Amino acid sequence: MLLKPADMFDRDREWAQLADFVEDERPGATLGVVSGRRRQGKSFLLEAVCQQAGGFYFSAQEATEAESLALIGAALTRYLNPVAPVEPRDWPAVLDILLRLGRERPVPVVIDEFPYLARTSPALPSMIQAAYAPRRAERMESRTRLMLCGSAMSFMGKLLSGDAPLRGRASLDLTVHTLDHRAAARFWGLGEPRLALLVHAVVGGTPAYRTEMIRYDVPHDLSDFDAWVARAILSPGSPMFLEARYLLAEEPDLRDGALYHSVLAAIAEGNTGRGGIAGHVGRKSNELAHPLTVLEDAGLVVREQDAFRGNRTDFRINEPLLAFYHAIMRPYWSQLLRGNAADRIWERSQGRFAGSIMGPHFERLCREWALYHSGDRFGDWPAQVASGTVNDPANKTTCQVDVAVLGYADGARPPLLAIGEAKWNDVMGLGHLERLRRIRELLRSSGKYDTSGTRLLCFSGAGFTADLGELAGNGEVELIGLDELYTTD
Structure with a gap:
């Protein structure tokens, strides 16, 4: 069992999938694709897998085909330590060498920044397809676990799609996503939910933004947030600036x-x-x-x-x-x-930040919480969570719903599990609840949804009035604040 390195934060799911792929003892070389935007820790993951399992890791560069062949030949020479240096003449020769690495045992082989190679050698995916032909002896006799990795998402997304050469060849398709808001708060060491959400609204959940990019510069508390934005993000001397x-x-x-x-x-x-x-x-x-x-x-x-x-x-x-x-x-x-x-x-820019950044970002995290962390607290497992608009014919207007939680339709009208309103900087009161009641009635009248069990939700980053709290105690509305967004499943 490959043990995840102690210095690797989170990524339990990704590590488990990679370990399962790499440790597969069954005969026959296999192919995997690992993608994700830059600075999410893909290379860190894959290098760790190769180190733990004694595999071969090669990171491509922007270079001509001849230079790339020379570079991977030099890397193979260092890895194999043969009597004579490895000097492959073309990519099929390289692929055969990589397949031979897995003759005795399962061996992870990583080609990182694969799009660089495919850009100068457009036929490379087709060459891999040929090398991985189902009945080809070199593939059948190998247990090489080849992983192609890249950050160009538009390219990597097409690698296994439609009529692409590698369609149907891969047994692993792993995307390394950014950390969600909860994991990001733990990674940044931010225990105060309001500060954690402010930081997340600026830099999201990309791990490298805390480590290499700003050298662990974290706002000490809420009073330091403004100064942190100025020095870490808005300063031309910071790598985050560009x-x-x-x-x-x-x-x-x-x-x-x-x-x-x-x-x-x-x-x-x-x-x-x-x-x-x-x-x-x-x-x-x-x-x-x-x-x-x-x-x-x-x-x-x-x-x-x-x-x-x-x-x-x-x-x-x-x-x-x-x-x-x-x-x-x-x-x-x-x-x-x-x-x-x-x-x-x-x-x-404070007003613009609150309206254009914090408001929409808070609404988005409320929807993510409802989809991924609410479980069955609304009576059923959510099948879809989105924002929506509802017509109000009597008032000749439309109503915006920040959080709409829909259950599985199962051939009937889809159950509307909950609707909610999200306010980042407003203390929410009875007016917000009355608006949600009105929207629920409009949706009930439309006849398109089963509203018999629809819950009403108020999300706020600033708190709730006492009278709204009393109604929440009676079960008429659920109040979700920042603490619950960060701590409750």
Whole structure:
């Protein structure tokens, strides 16, 4: 059993999947794909697996095909220590050597930054397909556990899809995600929920942002948060200052940087529908299908379907640092570059931060809590959690629902387990409860949902009034504050 290194935080699920793949004793070489955005700890995971199991790890570089062959030949020479150096003439020769590594036992073999190799050798996936032909003797006699790893999400996502050469060849397809808000708080050592959520709204759950990027600079308490943002994020001397721009530059499919930045800026401004984005960017709505799809494939944007309107879709930025950059940094980029205006710009941006960053981010975490951490407290296991809009014909308006929890339909009307409102900076009271009651009645009247057991939820980052607390004690509403978002399953 491969033991997870003591210095590896979390990643129990990922380690278990890798260990199961690597330790498989059955004959026949196998193929795995490991992906995830940069700085999530993929290389750390895979290097640790190779160290524990005596495997071979190679990290590709941006180089020509000839130089890449020479580099992997040198790495194999160091690993095998043969009488003569390994000097492969082409990639099929390399693949045969890698297959021979697993003749005696299961051996993990990692090719990291695989997209670099495929860019200069486009036929490489097809060569791997040929090397892994089901009845090929070299594959059948080997127990090499080959893992292809990469950070270019749009490329890695297509590696096993459709009619791609490696479709059906892989027995592992692992994505290393960012840490969720709870794991991120533990990783940053932040025990105060409000401070943890503020930090998460700025930098998300990317592990390297705490370690290599800002050298463990963590806000000491709530009073230090503003100073931390100025020194760790808004200062040109910090590696985090340009990180949001690099996130786009690292994706090979994002060629028109200006267009993609404009699309992200539109979403950060609150234009989450396709029409609103098009109006902000100055393009026709149908011209944005490709850039939005590319951003989605890269994991930078997520598409969310309205809970109550199947024909309505909203787009949201998936990486908090990107949202922070476009809402706070990009409007003042020229002043920030001078290096002496961070404190003043941050002070001036407080309202924008609360409205454009904290409000949407808090709503998103409330939905994630309802989906992943609420269990069956709403009477059943949630099948879908999303935001939604409900028509109010009597008042000739629409009502926004921040959290809509739907159960499994099972051939009948889908059960509406709960609806909720989320307010980051507002103390919630009876007015918020009355609004939720009105929305529940509108949904009951529509006849589309089973509302017999619909619970009403109030999420707040600022607290609740005493009279609302009394009603919660009677079971008329559930109140979920920051402590519960961070501690209760």
